[in-house]
Amino acid sequence: MVEPDVWWLLPLTISLLIGAICPATGALLITQRRVLLANLMAHSVLPGLVIALAIGIDPSIGGLISGLLGALVAERLNRRFKGREEGAINTVLAGFTALGVLLVPLLEARVDLETILFGDLLAATTTDLLRTTISASALLAMLVWGYRDLVFVGIDPEGAAIAKRPVLLIRLICSLITALVVISAITAVGVILVIGLLCAPVLMHVERSRSLKELMLRSASTGLLLCGGGMMLAIAIDLPPGPLIGTLCLALLFSYRGNTAEQR
Amino acid sequence: MSHSSCVLSTTELCFSYGGRNTVDRVNLQLQAGTLTALVGPNGAGKSTLLHLIEGRLKPSQGTINTSKPIGLMPQRAAIDWSFPITARDMVQLGTPKKGKATAAHHCEQLLERVGMAAMGSRRLNQLSGGQQQRVLLARGLMQQTDILLLDEPCSAIDPPTREHLLKVMRDQAEAGQTLLVSSHDWGSALDSYDQVVVMDGQILANGSPNTVREKLSDLTCMMGSHCCG
Numbered sequence A: 001m002v003e004p005d006v007w008w009l010l011p012l013t014i015s016l017l018i019g020a021i022c023p024a025t026g027a028l029l030i031t032q033r034r035v036l037l038a039n040l041m042a043h044s045v046l047p048g049l050v051i052a053l054a055i056g057i058d059p060s061i062g063g064l065i066s067g068l069l070g071a072l073v074a075e076r077l078n079r080r081f082k083g084r085e086e087g088a089i090n091t092v093l094a095g096f097t098a099l100g101v102l103l104v105p106l107l108e109a110r111v112d113l114e115t116i117l118f119g120d121l122l123a124a125t126t127t128d129l130l131r132t133t134i135s136a137s138a139l140l141a142m143l144v145w146g147y148r149d150l151v152f153v154g155i156d157p158e159g160a161a162i163a164k165r166p167v168l169l170i171r172l173i174c175s176l177i178t179a180l181v182v183i184s185a186i187t188a189v190g191v192i193l194v195i196g197l198l199c200a201p202v203l204m205h206v207e208r209s210r211s212l213k214e215l216m217l218r219s220a221s222t223g224l225l226l227c228g229g230g231m232m233l234a235i236a237i238d239l240p241p242g243p244l245i246g247t248l249c250l251a252l253l254f255s256y257r258g259n260t261a262e263q264r
Numbered sequence B: 001m002s003h004s005s006c007v008l009s010t011t012e013l014c015f016s017y018g019g020r021n022t023v024d025r026v027n028l029q030l031q032a033g034t035l036t037a038l039v040g041p042n043g044a045g046k047s048t049l050l051h052l053i054e055g056r057l058k059p060s061q062g063t064i065n066t067s068k069p070i071g072l073m074p075q076r077a078a079i080d081w082s083f084p085i086t087a088r089d090m091v092q093l094g095t096p097k098k099g100k101a102t103a104a105h106h107c108e109q110l111l112e113r114v115g116m117a118a119m120g121s122r123r124l125n126q127l128s129g130g131q132q133q134r135v136l137l138a139r140g141l142m143q144q145t146d147i148l149l150l151d152e153p154c155s156a157i158d159p160p161t162r163e164h165l166l167k168v169m170r171d172q173a174e175a176g177q178t179l180l181v182s183s184h185d186w187g188s189a190l191d192s193y194d195q196v197v198v199m200d201g202q203i204l205a206n207g208s209p210n211t212v213r214e215k216l217s218d219l220t221c222m223m224g225s226h227c228c229g
Helices: A009-031 A035-055 A059-080 A085-106 A113-118 A126-155 A157-162 A167-205 A212-237 A241-255 B046-054 B087-092 B103-113 B129-142 B159-174 B188-192 B209-215 B217-222
Strands: B006-017 B020-031 B035-039 B061-065 B070-073 B147-151 B178-183 B195-200 B202-207
Touching: A009 A035, A009 A126, A009 A167, A009 A212, A009 A241, A035 A059, A035 A085, A035 A167, A059 A085, A059 A167, A113 A167, A113 A241, A126 A157, A126 A167, A126 A212, A157 A167, A167 A212, A167 A241, A212 A241, B006 B046, B020 B046, B020 B178, B020 B195, B020 B202, B035 B046, B035 B159, B035 B188, B046 B070, B046 B147, B046 B178, B070 B129, B087 B103, B087 B129, B103 B129, B129 B147, B129 B159, B159 B178, B188 B209, B195 B209, B202 B209
Parallel strands: B035 B178, B035 B195, B070 B147, B147 B178
Antiparallel strands: B006 B020, B006 B061, B195 B202
């Protein structure tokens, strides 16, 4: 009897999980106007990943530290360049990416930069699945614990602080979860393309949703279809899944007709 | 209206920003169950004074004395109106910790009072500016604090809506809540208030609308332009 060939099951499972958690996290980031910071964190994980791989520890630990460090550096520079934050954030983004690329030859790390930058779902392992499951659980736990505060901080951060909500803690946890999700998504779409998956499905639904919860669910569903479909299509036509999913994100935005929520 | 007791007072309150006293030696007293207007031009320090009273800012000098909980209705610019949330959920964000059991019922009552009962399920960005201000006022009232500070609640709204919001505020004062309402202009609607405080860094005049008119004779030339701001 011939064993069924199910090699695609692991990458498909990971792509579906990533497809759900990236847009769900993106919904938080877009409604809190922190997308730029998320893109910065996505690029900032690179030096940490390279160092971790060079010294032989779990790359997600290095990436997590490096991503948060990038956010911290940007936060400091933002204060110095008040009103010009975009310039400061983008400079940190470029600087951390450049540092990551430089570290590869400097540390003689055996790193496939292309895989980190654009993902390689077909080479996914059970460790990647575990990492993604941990990220999904952390996101879920945060929503259960602080959904109301997430809404309050998103709509009126000053009012949330006045109402004695833990604004700083919420933002810190949000950054931590963003870093976790980004690191998990590297397998699927890489650090360069993850921002598309964080944003595109959310932009499709942000005007139609009546609550953050609804926006997260709708976006996650779209992301699920996008990643699952992209993965299967990539196998069928023999193209790399990451760039294909990134291109589908763009196609998704082009297909959007700008419907707004009908009034009930 | 009752003038039974002072619920909040400030003594020689100062706040410096950029080497300038934006709030300069402010002495203010608010009586329980009163509606007070805090008026003055742009940059007069009204919002700063509200934030000092609320506790967000620390005074560089002077003291604030109160034992009552304080709520704040922020300026409309502080809110992200494009956030995906319905008017009803927005109001419920004001629910105090102790009021969760009756929050839904209280929320419906407040939506009714501000004239938004039929639009509770609408998203905030589907509402007009005046409707958004009504929702914001309802959220402020949802906090059920003894003192409520309102930062320009009537900015950029039509006269009937202003009148309605002022009536809701007046009803709250009649019910015992103390309201301090900031505005950057003034006019005939000052008569709706029990007390009027005119400030431009320092307090220029303070008292009943008539007293303030007598003290600042040039106030009359600005009458009739706006109500509460």
